[in-house]
Amino acid sequence: MKGTNIGEFEELVLLTVAALMEEAYSVAICDELSEHAGREVKLGVVHAVLNRLQEKGLLKSQLGEATKTRGGKRKRFYQVTNTGKAALIKTKEVRDVLWNRIPHLTLKGI
C-alpha cells in the first residue's frame, strides 16, 4: 500500500517532528535537519514534504499563538499521528530485519 511506505527524506522529517515534540514547526524542523542530517536542507523542500505527509495522514497540525516575531504570524505545529507512528515503526522493523541478515564480515572493510 502506498500510504504506509515512506521515502528516506520523509522518514527523516517524520523522525524530526517526533523528536522535537511540542516545538515541531517548519523552521525548527528545517534547522534540526540541517544540523543532524549533515546536509543543507531548504525550507521549500521541508514545507512540501510536511504538506505531503499531512495529506497522507501521517502528520497532523494546528496553528499556535501569535507572537511579536515572524511579522505577527502564527506558527503551525506538527504532530505525528498514529498512522505516522506505525509507518515509522514499520520502516525501522524492515531495516532491522535487513541489518540482522548482514554477516559481520561484510561491513568490516569500511
Next chain:
Amino acid sequence: MEKKAPGPPKWAEKFLEWYCRPELLEDLQGDLHEYFERNLKKKGTRRARFIYVLDVLKFFRPYTLRKPHLLNMVINMLMLASYIKTSRRNIVRNKLFSGINIFGLGVSMSVGLVMIAMLMDVFSYDNFHTRNDRIYRLISRFEQNGHANSSFFATSSLKAGLSVKESVNGIEDVVSVRGGFSGDLEFEDKKLPVSGYWANESFFNVFTFPLVQGNPVTALQKPFQLVLTESTALKLFGTKDVVGKTVTRADRQYLVAGIMKDPPVFSHIKFEMLGSLSSLDVIEQDNPDLLKWDNVWDTWTYVLLDEGVGLDKIKANLDQFALKEDRTVENTHIELDLQPLSDIMTGENMGNQIGPTFGKTLLRIFMALTLVLLLSACFNYTNLSVARALSRTKEVGIRKTIGAFKSQIVGQFIVESVIISLLALVFSFLLFILIRPHFLSMESSLQQLLRLELSPGLVLCFLGFAILIGAMAGIVPAVSFSRISAIAAFKDMMATSAMKGISMRKVLTVFQYSISIIAITSTLIIFKQYRHFIHYDLGFRTENILNIKLQGNDAQLLTNELNELSEVQNISQSMLISGIGHYSGIYMKNPNDPLDSGTVYFNTVNENYLPMHSHTFLAGRNFNPKLVDSLETEVIVNQEVIRRFNIADGNPSDAVGQTVEVDGKELAIVGVIGDFEYGKANNQTGKEVIMRYANNKANYLNVKIQSRDLPSTYGKLEAIWKKLDPVHPFDAQFYNQQIQEGFKGFEASVKVGGFLSLLVICIATIGLLGMVVFTTEFRLKEVSVRKVLGSSEFGLISLLSKGFFVLLLIAAGISIPSTFLFFDRVMLPQIPNSSPLQLPEMFLGSFVVLLLALLMIVSQTLKVARTNPAEVLNRE
C-alpha cells in the same frame, strides 16, 4: 520615535497573499518572515529582501496555489464580457483616438511580425538532426608569425578532421566535409551542373539526412562513390531508381551508391550531391598540401560528442592536440574550438562559412530597431490614453462608486488596450503579407535563408505578441486610472490629474522626434554614399559593356560567333572584373631591390581590354596581339606599382623597358597606366595592379554593345550562347549593374532605413497629432475667453503651438548634431573614398519631418482658434 525595522518588499508579500492558499498562507508568511529576520542580521537589508523575493517565487508551486473558485470564475467571465462590451463602445465612440492607436500600433507591429517570423526561421535551422545537441563544428583560428587573426574560421584542416577522434577523448564520430566537388555530371549524352561536397562515410551517421536508397554506412566509404539527392537524380536520370549506375565527373567514373532526400530548407549545409572523401586520396595524391596542418581553408569538420561530455575538458584536449600538431609547420599556431550546431546560423560572424549565415550582428541590429519601434508605438498609446484621462475620470468614478475594485478597473482598461492591439494585429498582418516579399528580395542571401512562411505556431506567436503588446501599452494608463479616487473624480480635480504626466509626455515626444530625425538623416546619408559609389569614377569606362561569364567555354569560339552581331562593337577577354570586389594577388619581385618584394594584384587580359575600357596610358603602349599559348614576356603596370616598388624613381616613361619578376617569369614593362579601382571603390585593398597578357585563357568576355534596344540584343546574345553551351545558363550582366550589385549592402540599408524611418515618422506624427488634439481641446475654454477679450487668430495659434515648436526644436537640436558626429567621426572614416557630408542630406530630412509636424500643429490649432467662442462658453 524608534526607527522602523526594514521589512520584506511589499509587492512580494502581496504576490504571496495573492497566489497562496488561505489555509497555508499564514504560517508560510511567518516562516519566510522568520528567515528574512535572520538574513537581515547576517547579510544586510538588500540581500535579505532579495532572498525573500526569491523564496516567494520558489514557493509558487502546484500545492501552494489557490484553487480557482467556481463562483469567482463565473463572475470573472461575466465581467470579461462586460469589459469587452464597454471597450467596444469606447473604441467606436472615440474614432480618432482608436484610429490613431490602431494605425500606429499596427504599423510598428508589422515590423515586429516580420521579426518574429524571422526569428522562428532562424532558430529552426538544423533542428531536424536527431542528435543536434551533440553535434559541434570544429573551428580554427590562424596565427602566423605572431599575427593572430581576430576571429575564427568556420573551416579547419583536413588533417585535424582525420586525427581529432584519436587524439581527443569524448568524440563519438567525425564528419569531414570538403568543398570543390561541384561540377558537371555526365550520364550518357546528358550533362548537368551539380553542386556538392566531398564527405566521409560518417556523414549519414552524424547528420540526419535519410537515404531513400543505398546503405548509409557504406554509401560514402569507397573512392569514387557518390550520393545524389532525389531531385538531382530525377533531373539527370528521369528516375530515382539509379543506385548502381555510373556517372562521369571531370573525366572520372563515379558509382551512384545512394539516393537521399533533398536537404531541408532549414539546413545550413545545402548541396545536390556528395562524393566520397576517400576519392581525394587518389585524385590529389600528388598534392603535398592536402594533409598539411595549416591548410585550414577548405574543409568543414563536424564532431559528434559522446553523451554527457564536458566541453571544457574537450577544449583542453583540443589545445593539447593543436600544440602537438603545430610542430609540423613553421611559425604557425592554429587554435581549435568547438561551435555548437545551433550557433552556426546566429553566432559570431566567421570567415569561410559553408553557406550564407545570419550572424549575431545583423540579428541584434534588427531586434534593436524593432524594439525601438515597438516601444515608440506603445509610448504613443500610453501617452494618448493618459492624456485622455479627462474624459474617462467620470466613468471610473462611477464604476468605483458602484463598487468596482481597483483590479477590475485595471482589467477593464487592459482589455480595452488588448482589443485595440488585436485590431492592430489584423492591420499589421495585412502589412506583413505586403512587406514580406520586399523584405526577402532586399538581399539575395535573405531569400536563401528565410521563408517567413505562415504556420499555426507562427500565428499563435503573432496572437501572443499582440496580447503582450496590448497589455504592455495598457498597463500604465490602466494603473493610473485605477488610482483615481471616486470623490476626486466628481470634484473639479480632473484638470490637475490630466496635466500631471505632462512633462513625461514631453520627454516622449522629444524622444520620438529625435529617433525620427536620426533615422531619416542616416538613411539620406547612406543613400548619398550609395549614389556616390555607384557613380564613382573608377579610372576606366564601363558604359554599355556586358560581362559574360565563360563557364569553361572557349573564348575565341564565342567571340567569333558574337562578332557576327551588328550591335557588338568590340570584345575583350579578362580573367576577372575590376571594380566589383574580385581580387587575385600574386608575388612580385622588385627589380631594384630583390629582397623587398610584395604582393601585387593582377588581371589577365587580351589586347582589346585596355583600349575598350578607356584606361589612360601614362607611358608606353598596349599589348600586341599574340598567339594562343605564346610565352608571357610583357606586363603593363599601374602608376602605384612603380611608386611602391620605386621603379625608375616613379617616373612612368622611364619605367617602360624595365624588367620585373612575376610568378618566376621575367616580364618587361611595356606600358604604364593610370591608377584605377581594381577591387571596390569603398575598399583600400588592390592599389598596386599589374595587367598580364593571355590569349584565350579568360574567365570573362567583355562585350561592348551599341544598341537602342538592349533587351532584344541581350536575347540575341543569349541565343548564341545557348547554341554553343546548352548545359550552363547564360550568365551575363552589364558592368554598371554589377557595380550596383557590389553595393547591395548599401542599397539594402537604404531600403530598410527608408522603411523604418517612414514608420518612425508615422508613429511620431500621429503621436503628436493626438497630443495636439487633446491639449488644444483641453484649452478650448481658455481660447474662447481670450478670443472674446480680443486676441487675434495668429496670436492664438502661436500661443497654442509655441510649446510644441520648442519640443521639435529640442529634438532637432539633439538629433542632428549627434547624427553628424556619428557619421563624420565614426562611420565615414571607416569607409575609404566616401564622400564628405554636406548640408542637404543633413537638413533635408529633418526639414521635411518638422514641416509635417508644423503643418499638423497649425491645422489643429487653427481649428480650435476658429471655433465660435459663443458655442463653447454656452456649453457651461
